[in-house]
Amino acid sequence: MKQLSLAIDLDRCIGCKTCVAACRNAKGLVDHASALPGAIPYYLRVESDRQGIYPDISIRSWVMPCQHCKNAACIKACKAEAIVKDEQTGIVRILAEKCTGGRACIEACPYGVIQFDAARNKAHKCDLCWDRVHNGQKPVCAEVCLTDAIRFGEKELLKMELEAEGKEIVKKMSAQSMLYFRTPG
Amino acid sequence: MNSRWIPTMCYQCKAECAILARVENGVLKEVRGNPRARGKACVKGMAGVSLEYSPDRLTHPLKRVGHRGEGKFEPCSWDEALHAITAKLRELRDRGEAHKLTASFFPHSITDPKWRFLNAYGGFINTALPHCDSAKIVACIKAMGGVPNHHIPPNFASVPKGGVIILAGRHAMGCLDDAAVPRDILDAKERGAILVVIDPVFTADAAKADWWIPVRPSGDTALFTGMTHHIVMNGLHNKAFTENWIREGDFEKLKDYLADKTPEAMSAICDVPARDIVKLAEMCASAPSVGVDSFKGIMLGQALDFGHAWTNFLAVTGNIDNPGGQPLPDLTPLSPVLPAPAGPSLAEKGWHRTGPDKGRFGKYSFIMEPTWYEAQAIKNGDLKVLVTAECNPALTEMGQEEWRKAVTMTDEKGQYQLEMLVSYEIMLSETSKYADYVLPDKSYFERWELLYMPWWYNFGHGVALRQPVVAAPGECRHSNEVFIELGKRLCPEYFAFKDDLEYYDIQLAGLGLSVGKLQDMGGLWSPGTTGFRKYEHGGFGTPSKKMHLYWEDLEDAGQALPRVFLAPEYDADADAFPFFLISYRTIFHQGSGQWTHNNPQLRDPIGGFRENPVLINAATARRLGIEDGAMVTLRSRTGSLKARAKCTERIRPDCLGLHHGFGSTVGRVAVLGGGVSDNALIPDSGMTLDWQDLVGGESHVSTRVTVEG
Numbered sequence: 001m002k003q004l005s006l007a008i009d010l011d012r013c014i015g016c017k018t019c020v021a022a023c024r025n026a027k028g029l030v031d032h033a034s035a036l037p038g039a040i041p042y043y044l045r046v047e048s049d050r051q052g053i054y055p056d057i058s059i060r061s062w063v064m065p066c067q068h069c070k071n072a073a074c075i076k077a078c079k080a081e082a083i084v085k086d087e088q089t090g091i092v093r094i095l096a097e098k099c100t101g102g103r104a105c106i107e108a109c110p111y112g113v114i115q116f117d118a119a120r121n122k123a124h125k126c127d128l129c130w131d132r133v134h135n136g137q138k139p140v141c142a143e144v145c146l147t148d149a150i151r152f153g154e155k156e157l158l159k160m161e162l163e164a165e166g167k168e169i170v171k172k173m174s175a176q177s178m179l180y181f182r183t184p185g
Numbered sequence: 186m187n188s189r190w191i192p193t194m195c196y197q198c199k200a201e202c203a204i205l206a207r208v209e210n211g212v213l214k215e216v217r218g219n220p221r222a223r224g225k226a227c228v229k230g231m232a233g234v235s236l237e238y239s240p241d242r243l244t245h246p247l248k249r250v251g252h253r254g255e256g257k258f259e260p261c262s263w264d265e266a267l268h269a270i271t272a273k274l275r276e277l278r279d280r281g282e283a284h285k286l287t288a289s290f291f292p293h294s295i296t297d298p299k300w301r302f303l304n305a306y307g308g309f310i311n312t313a314l315p316h317c318d319s320a321k322i323v324a325c326i327k328a329m330g331g332v333p334n335h336h337i338p339p340n341f342a343s344v345p346k347g348g349v350i351i352l353a354g355r356h357a358m359g360c361l362d363d364a365a366v367p368r369d370i371l372d373a374k375e376r377g378a379i380l381v382v383i384d385p386v387f388t389a390d391a392a393k394a395d396w397w398i399p400v401r402p403s404g405d406t407a408l409f410t411g412m413t414h415h416i417v418m419n420g421l422h423n424k425a426f427t428e429n430w431i432r433e434g435d436f437e438k439l440k441d442y443l444a445d446k447t448p449e450a451m452s453a454i455c456d457v458p459a460r461d462i463v464k465l466a467e468m469c470a471s472a473p474s475v476g477v478d479s480f481k482g483i484m485l486g487q488a489l490d491f492g493h494a495w496t497n498f499l500a501v502t503g504n505i506d507n508p509g510g511q512p513l514p515d516l517t518p519l520s521p522v523l524p525a526p527a528g529p530s531l532a533e534k535g536w537h538r539t540g541p542d543k544g545r546f547g548k549y550s551f552i553m554e555p556t557w558y559e560a561q562a563i564k565n566g567d568l569k570v571l572v573t574a575e576c577n578p579a580l581t582e583m584g585q586e587e588w589r590k591a592v593t594m595t596d597e598k599g600q601y602q603l604e605m606l607v608s609y610e611i612m613l614s615e616t617s618k619y620a621d622y623v624l625p626d627k628s629y630f631e632r633w634e635l636l637y638m639p640w641w642y643n644f645g646h647g648v649a650l651r652q653p654v655v656a657a658p659g660e661c662r663h664s665n666e667v668f669i670e671l672g673k674r675l676c677p678e679y680f681a682f683k684d685d686l687e688y689y690d691i692q693l694a695g696l697g698l699s700v701g702k703l704q705d706m707g708g709l710w711s712p713g714t715t716g717f718r719k720y721e722h723g724g725f726g727t728p729s730k731k732m733h734l735y736w737e738d739l740e741d742a743g744q745a746l747p748r749v750f751l752a753p754e755y756d757a758d759a760d761a762f763p764f765f766l767i768s769y770r771t772i773f774h775q776g777s778g779q780w781t782h783n784n785p786q787l788r789d790p791i792g793g794f795r796e797n798p799v800l801i802n803a804a805t806a807r808r809l810g811i812e813d814g815a816m817v818t819l820r821s822r823t824g825s826l827k828a829r830a831k832c833t834e835r836i837r838p839d840c841l842g843l844h845h846g847f848g849s850t851v852g853r854v855a856v857l858g859g860g861v862s863d864n865a866l867i868p869d870s871g872m873t874l875d876w877q878d879l880v881g882g883e884s885h886v887s888t889r890v891t892v893e894g
Contacts, residue, residue: 011371011393012371014358014367014389014392014393014772015389016227016228016358016367016389016772017228017772017773017791017792017793018226018227018228018230018231020228020791020792021228021231021232021786021792021793022215022216022217022231024786024792025214025215025216025231025234026215030234030235030785030786032234032235032237032238032239032785033238033239033240034240035235035785035786035789036785036853036854036857037785037788037789037790037793037795037854037857037858038789038790038795040785040786040789040791040792042791042792045791046791050834050835052834053803053834054387054399054802054803054804054834054835054836054837054838055397055399057387057834057835058392059387059392059835060392061392143217144217144218144226144231146225146227146228146360146364146367146368147367147368147371148368148371
């Protein structure tokens with residue numbers, strides 16, 4: 001199976017959201033003249049968790065883009081058949097021309113990453129920078145990551161690379177096509 | 186479609202990172218770090234696009250029509266505004282009071298045209314900040330000599346395997362040094378460096394640290410001195426360095442001073458266990474390098490003592506200008522623009538030297554006016570015209586209410602004591618509300634600027650060109666252009682060049698460059714070297730050519746060696762106000778500028794940081810019966826405010842945390858989210874001189890408070 005993927009380094013992500021802003025700019029998600037906090041679409045977000053009690057605590061952060069699922073719930077939910085998983089790349093795409101604005105995909109997505117454009121009556125989301133990756137470029141988030149915490153490539157090769165470096169893929173977080181990893185110990 | 190990436194320089198914060206701006210058919214679309222200069226831009230840099238196209242941009246000059254503070258204006262022409270400003274400055278100079286002009290701005294180079302104007306006219310500059318780095322600069326000059334040292338951090342890219350990186354009260358991953366710093370720190374860690382974060386708050390840096398040390402605020406002087414004690418008394422110091430590069434007699438004086446500064450004694454002050462002080466000392470003594478990034482330490486007004494303690498610590502461990510240690514900055518060999526105006530004497534005419542407190546500033550060593558004394562100077566009648574550019578003292582000043590009071594004070598005739606206040610900004614700010622004239626600046630995407638400082642992490646001893654990538658809206662003019670015009674009107678002998686570009690051309694001739702040539706090169710000139718152990722060729726820049734650990738000129742002030750006790754602002758009111766207020770920052774907002782606070786992306790909960798709740802330790806909150814999300818009241822000796830409580834494990838139990846810079850009452854976005862200003866609680870610096878660093882020039886930025894549910 002062909003699958004492009006992002007591998008997110010939990011040791012390096014600092015939760016700075018640089019990728020969020022760069023993605024928004026690149027994808028034209030911000031109407032700079034009218035945008036208001038809390039109402040700007042986004043294709044990825046930062047999550048974090050804390051372990052422990054003061055003063056022995058640890059916090060880790062990671063980014064949550066579309067997971068480009070193996071058997072995507074959004075695809076099954078869409079009655080208009082507007083969502084497809086591309087055979088060449090494994091990218092899950094919403095075909096805007098087919099989207100009828102039913103929003104079932106938004107309800108179905110377990111990761112909460114699908115956005116809705118009320119003005120156009122269309123769902124939209126991360127397409128792993130479809131145009132860029134077909135042109136030899138990384139997705140924007142991987143290119144701009146402040147700490148080089150996001151790697152891009154074919155999933156099998158990323159896994160091989162991480163294994164060779166002794167990294168641990170966090171299986172619970174990597175259930176779909178994106179990989180989350182850390183240094184063991 | 187015409188789309189291209191243009192190299193220029195960010196100015197969302199003082200780091201001024203090299204960026205590429207993508208412009209499509211004349212419209213700015215995207216930002217990236219410039220791969221020729223470390224290659225990173227942070228979230229603020231990315232969100233600069235929203236700043237550029239904010240509907241709040243000022244597009245023409247405004248003239249006040251109401252009282253100062255009301256924020257009522259009417260449009261006026263540039264001619265009218267400049268005529269009024271020129272007339273006032275001419276009158277001020279004619280009556281022998283040119284020194285009563287101050288411009289408050291961040292100088293983008295040591296020959297910033299605004300600074301040249303002030304030197305030529307006879308006025309002064311301040312940094313528009315509480316001089317968060319002045320004590321470090323003064324400490325470095327006193328100990329090592331040479332050129333002023335801005336917030337030059339360790340060169341993290343140079344830290345060797347096993348090297349120790351100490352971030353003391355410094356949110357390095359907030360990118361105020363450079364957007365490449367987070368990557369460089371993590372790369373250093375991957376090659377085996379050790380990251381130690383000393384901070385009362387568990388920051389994003391602490392989340393990546395090998396060791397978080399939640400020190401008591403202002404305990405860092407004691408912590409570093411305790412380490413120095415252990416290292417020196419146990420013979421763990423770098424003998425080659427101390428024998429060869431410390432002034433004769435200083436090491437012995439230091440040793441005598443250290444005798445009672447045991448880890449146990451210092452532990453009582455800084456609340457770090459003595460065993461941990463010893464452990465960190467031994468870790469540092471045996472490491473191939475130690476670098477400290479601290480800026481001003483943990484929010485203290487006696488920052489020179491910390492700068493001194495930290496410098497002494499680096500000296501005894503030999504971590505001066507070595508890979509991973511404290512770099513010594515160099516000057517870029519640019520050409521002077523002649524004739525060079527000397528400027529008035531700060532020591533004679535500065536407003537801290539002409540008022541009732543002049544005697545107390547006798548040892549003041551910083552090169553600019555103490556910004557934090559501004560309100561007092563106005564009250565004293567020693568500051569008559571204030572021009573603020575790209576700064577926001579109405580929110581930034583410690584004791585903001587006193588600043589607001591000072592600029593609205595009137596004399597017996599009903600005239601404002603501060604005769605003119607000009608705000609130069611790209612959008613209305615809290616400060617603009619008080620201004621007589623508000624002048625519309627060009628954004629950093631619209632103007633020319635030559636950046637060079639000896640200290641910047643991002644391009645070492647180099648120069649960088651900021652160039653217009655898009656057209657400015659309306660009648661915006663860059664403040665440098667206007668100050669040059671004022672110079673031509675008021676002191677033409679120093680402004681014989683045509684414009685800002687010719688001014689930069691003259692300077693660049695020293696490198697065989699011009700603006701055009703630098704532009705053709707991609708806007709950057711840097712040989713890429715920092716150099717190590719440069720003191721081995723000619724010694725240090727001190728009179729003895731060696732490091733000075735003992736400062737005899739401060740014997741009278743009791744500061745020949747660092748004072749280790751808690752900063753007085755934390756000692757005062759301890760019984761009535763049991764908590765330390767910590768003013769912290771994030772990568773999303775570094776100051777109080779509208780650039781980030783009025784930016785929808787940076788105030789968006791997904792893309793930035795929207796509110797500034799009060800961080801309160803979860804156990805403390807339980808003890809006080811405060812629930813997460815509840816509204817609480819914070820009180821200090823001078824103010825009170827209400828804010829939402831955020832119960833967290835990320836802060837010391839005796840501290841409360843408030844993000845700095847919120848609380849604006851203007852700006853479409855800035856007013857959202859219920860933010861509050863930490864400076865509403867912090868006593869005015871000019872009225873609490875006992876708490877301030879009157880030598881290094883810094884002021885306290887925090888205070889003691891109570892919290893009630």
